[in-house]
Each structure stands twice: as C-alpha cells, then as structure tokens.
Amino acid sequence: MMRSALVAVSVLALSACATPETRVRTALMDAGLYKPIASCMADRMVDRLSLIQLNKLSGLKKLRNKDVRKLSVDEFLKRTKSLQDPEILGVVSSSGLICAVKA
Numbered sequence: 001m002m003r004s005a006l007v008a009v010s011v012l013a014l015s016a017c018a019t020p021e022t023r024v025r026t027a028l029m030d031a032g033l034y035k036p037i038a039s040c041m042a043d044r045m046v047d048r049l050s051l052i053q054l055n056k057l058s059g060l061k062k063l064r065n066k067d068v069r070k071l072s073v074d075e076f077l078k079r080t081k082s083l084q085d086p087e088i089l090g091v092v093s094s095s096g097l098i099c100a101v102k103a
Contacts, residue, residue: 020054021046031060040099041092048091056083057092 021042028038045054060079080092 020051024054024057027058027060034103037096037099037103040102041095044095044098045091048095049088053085053088056085056088 024045025035025038025042028041029035033041045057049057060083077089077093080089083089
C-alpha cells in the first residue's frame with residue numbers, strides 16, 4: 001500500500017514538472033516554430049522563468065492568427081515587450097537566438 005502511494009506521488013511529481021515545458025513547447029510550435037527550436041526554447045524558458053511569467057506568455061496567442069513567415073523579429077519582440085516584464089523579454093530573446101544558432 002505504502003509503495004503504491006509512493007509510486008503515485010512520484011508519477012504525479014514528474015508529470016507536474018513536465019507539464020509547463022510541454023505547454024510552452026506546444027505553444028511555440030502552434031506559433032509556427034519548428035519542433036527542435038520550440039523544444040530548445042521551451043527547455044531554456046521553463047528553467048529561467050516562473051510559472052506566473054510562463055502564463056503571461058500566453059498573451060502572445062494573438063500571434064497564431066498571423067502568418068509567422070511574415071512576422072518580423074521586431075514585431076515579435078515588440079509583442080513580447082508589451083508583456084512589460086524585462087526578464088521575459090531577455091529570456092525569450094536569448095533563448096530564440098541560442099536555439100536558432102543550434103538548429
């Protein structure tokens with residue numbers, strides 16, 4: 001009985017850790033990023049931003065209606081800047097640059 005409870009708690013703890021990264025990766029892919037870049041960025045962003053900051057990024061959902069191929073870097077940064085959190089802007093910018101170079 002105790003072993004089952006321990007296994008259940010462990011599984012729940014692991015799934016709670018994976019959920020934010022999966023959500024961020026999926027959101028980035030929905031916004032038009034290729035999976036390797038989205039995965040790299042999500043990994044970096046989840047390690048560097050709080051859950052509150054990650055939730056603020058959901059405000060960028062408006063980008064889904066845009067043709068990402070026509071979206072300029074300036075426009076993306078402007079929208080990220082509109083979240084009014086310098087740390088988010090720094091992490092998203094640096095993650096995007098680092099992950100794009102790796103790809």
